[in-house]
Amino acid sequence: MIRCTAVFFDVDFxxxxxxxTFQGAGYASFCRRHAIHVDxxxxxxxxxxxxxxxxxxxxxxxxxxxxVRYTRRIIEMMGGTGPAxxxxxxxxxxxxxxxxxxxxxxxxxxxxxxxxxxxYKVGLISNSHRSLVSFQQHFxxxxxxxxxxxxxxxxxxxxxxxxxxxxxxPCR
Numbered sequence: 001m002i003r004c005t006a007v008f009f010d011v012d013f014x015x016x017x018x019x020x021t022f023q024g025a026g027y028a029s030f031c032r033r034h035a036i037h038v039d040x041x042x043x044x045x046x047x048x049x050x051x052x053x054x055x056x057x058x059x060x061x062x063x064x065x066x067x068v069r070y071t072r073r074i075i076e077m078m079g080g081t082g083p084a085x086x087x088x089x090x091x092x093x094x095x096x097x098x099x100x101x102x103x104x105x106x107x108x109x110x111x112x113x114x115x116x117x118x119x120y121k122v123g124l125i126s127n128s129h130r131s132l133v134s135f136q137q138h139f140x141x142x143x144x145x146x147x148x149x150x151x152x153x154x155x156x157x158x159x160x161x162x163x164x165x166x167x168x169x170p171c172r
């Protein structure tokens with residue numbers, strides 16, 4: 001009998017965290033480019049207020065508009081109004097995929113190396129539309145990840161069972 005030993009990680013807010021681009025001042029900068037005025041100090045409460053939009057998705061089908069609506073709601077809760085809301089929210093959504101806007105938590109690489117040294121296969125499953133190949137390259141995780149899948153390429157959001165079934169890692 002072959003026994004597979006694997007660990008799967010989410011990417012956003014588990015392995016990486018957003019830098020200033022995706023904080024209050026960063027949102028305000030995006031909004032200024034679209035002639036939208038927001039209060040950066042309201043960012044954290046706006047994120048909390050918008051979060052139920054992500055939890056309300058019953059079908060769990062990946063649809064970028066879910067994330068655009070979520071981002072638009074954050075902008076609105078920060079005081080943003082006007083006809084450019086959707087364009088601004090879509091720009092923020094697109095930029096979310098760019099790895100340079102994120103930082104790897106300090107303990108991630110040592111933890112992944114330790115897991116690999118102990119014989120574990122490590123997989124990534126993400127609801128983001130970020131390329132997980134680019135993610136691995138950007139953060140120099142070569143040889144530490146055995147497999148990765150994002151909801152945008154699979155078609156379903158976590159926790160839909162199919163994404164976990166698709167993410168099976170090869171056995172040793």
